Amino acid sequence: MEIVIWFDSRDKPLEQGKHWADETVLGGRAFFRYNDHPSKLTIDIVKESDGGIYQCRVDFLRTPTRNIKVNVTVIIPPEKLRILDERGAHIPHYILGPYNEGTSINITCVATGGRPPPKVTWWQENALLDDSCEYLSEKRVRNILHLERLQRRHLHSVFTCQASNNNLVAPISSSVTLDMNRK
Structure with missing residues (x-):
């Protein structure tokens, strides 16, 4: 137009x-x-x-x-994030697990909304862990973080999912803390 x-x-x-x-x-x-x-x-x-x-x-x-x-071009920031466990269930109280030491898990982050579609990333502190995205639809993007063989060092680790589609507005984010059963 x-x-x-x-x-x-x-x-x-x-x-x-x-x-x-x-x-x-x-x-x-x-x-x-x-x-x-x-x-x-x-x-x-x-x-x-x-x-x-x-x-x-x-x-x-x-x-x-x-x-x-x-x-x-009108940029619309992403609206919300949902973090899901390996069963696809929403993680209550932002606590992931408890999982047994040695277990491998997948954590899924789904961003909804935004134009252009956002890039969804996983972080631990200031370190980028995963920046691979899968576009599910025009309004939904996900990133699945795979953690292989959990170790004691993972206990109480905080994993943060971020979604952003521009550099003018801060990304939206959501975090979960990993709880573990040690051997």
Whole structure:
């Protein structure tokens, strides 16, 4: 969809310029800020449907009109994370287990929402453990962390799942603590 907004101040001071935007498309949420430097288009309460091709048209008194088109992509951060045990059950109270020492387990993290789809990663403290993702649908992405042969050092380890689809907003995250039965 192409969205056209214009501001015309030919033959008058900028303060008296006429602004126009299609009310059916942006519902009165778009404004041209001519007194900002540089001038800019501002859209209040951005919606997913605001993405598209925007045309900027500048008319001059003595030189040709200039048209510039800009593709605006609206980024929607992921909405929520769910951490599941190997049976696919939600982990209550953020405590994983208890598992017996020597057991191998899978922990699944599922991110819901977000556009573009988020990247789902597993961390332990500041160390990246797994950044492999599987796209289940347009709105769901998962990452399965496989822990091979649990050892005593894994007792009370904190595993954090993060989901992010941009570098403008902090990733969402959820953590679980591993409980174990030692031999």
